[in-house]
């Protein structure tokens with residue numbers, strides 16, 4: 001048990017002496033589920049890249065648009081890996097606005113995320129929404145998890161959401177292989193929806209900001225547009241491709257999208273075609 005410096009008790013398995021990526025992200029989004037160590041790490045990031053919070057808000061905007069995009073095209077099951085500490089407009093909230101029967105399985109490896117997410121889910125939601133402790137680096141375990149299979153039917157299309165999480169995998173952790181193994185377990189018509197931090201606007205600044213995660217639970221590995229595009233290999237990328245402000249259905253643009261100068265990331269969606277129909281097969 002680690003003592004909780006906020007004096008609200010103690011959290012089993014939650015280490016308050018190491019910056020956690022989920023809690024750093026919570027602080028970057030203006031949340032209050034973070035500790036001094038997380039805030040100190042974020043301050044280092046912001047010194048190098050003061051405009052990073054805007055890019056994070058764009059990634060959250062992507063998440064909401066991507067959920068609506070999937071539902072409009074008949075995909076109502078979501079596997080959201082790297083869920084994060086719940087904030088307004090979570091996948092199930094956005095999905096249930098358009099499709100009350102939509103099913104969502106959340107996956108994260110951070111115990112604080114699981115504690116918060118479980119507290120948020122109502123009893124009535126529990127047949128349609130689940131939250132599971134698992135590691136993105138173990139895709140087969142995720143695909144086989146009984147709690148996930150209770151909620152998602154893998155015989156039907158699933159939208160796999162990897163929003164702001166793949167940059168926490170180092171190259172030697174085989175992020176491309178992880179994504180491929182996950183997609184291999186999904187039915188045709190499934191979608192891969194991801195955002196990923198990028199250092200394209202200025203690599204030097206990108207590397208300086210990444211150093212803020214040096215002692216955190218996961219390191220930050222920003223990638224170029226070309227490197228991020230590779231995650232979609234073998235899938236059919238939908239228009240407008242991998243972009244900084246992704247808006248395929250022409251939803252009203254947000255002030256943030258018009259005002260932002262440097263965008264430190266990209267988002268995109270691709271569809272898994274039926275076997276034998278994709279030109280790469």
Ligand SMILES: C[S@@+](CC[C@H](N)C(=O)[O-])C[C@H]1O[C@@H](n2cnc3c(N)ncnc32)[C@H](O)[C@@H]1O
Pocket residue numbers: 021022025059060063081082083084085107108109110113134135136137162163164165168218
């Ligand atoms: C930056 S937050 C993104 C949260 C959410 N997807 C969003 O876009 O708002 C990244 C989340 O990924 C989780 N995460 C990082 N590495 C992970 C891994 N290997 N397996 C599972 N979750 C991971 C962290 O705990 C954190 O909650």
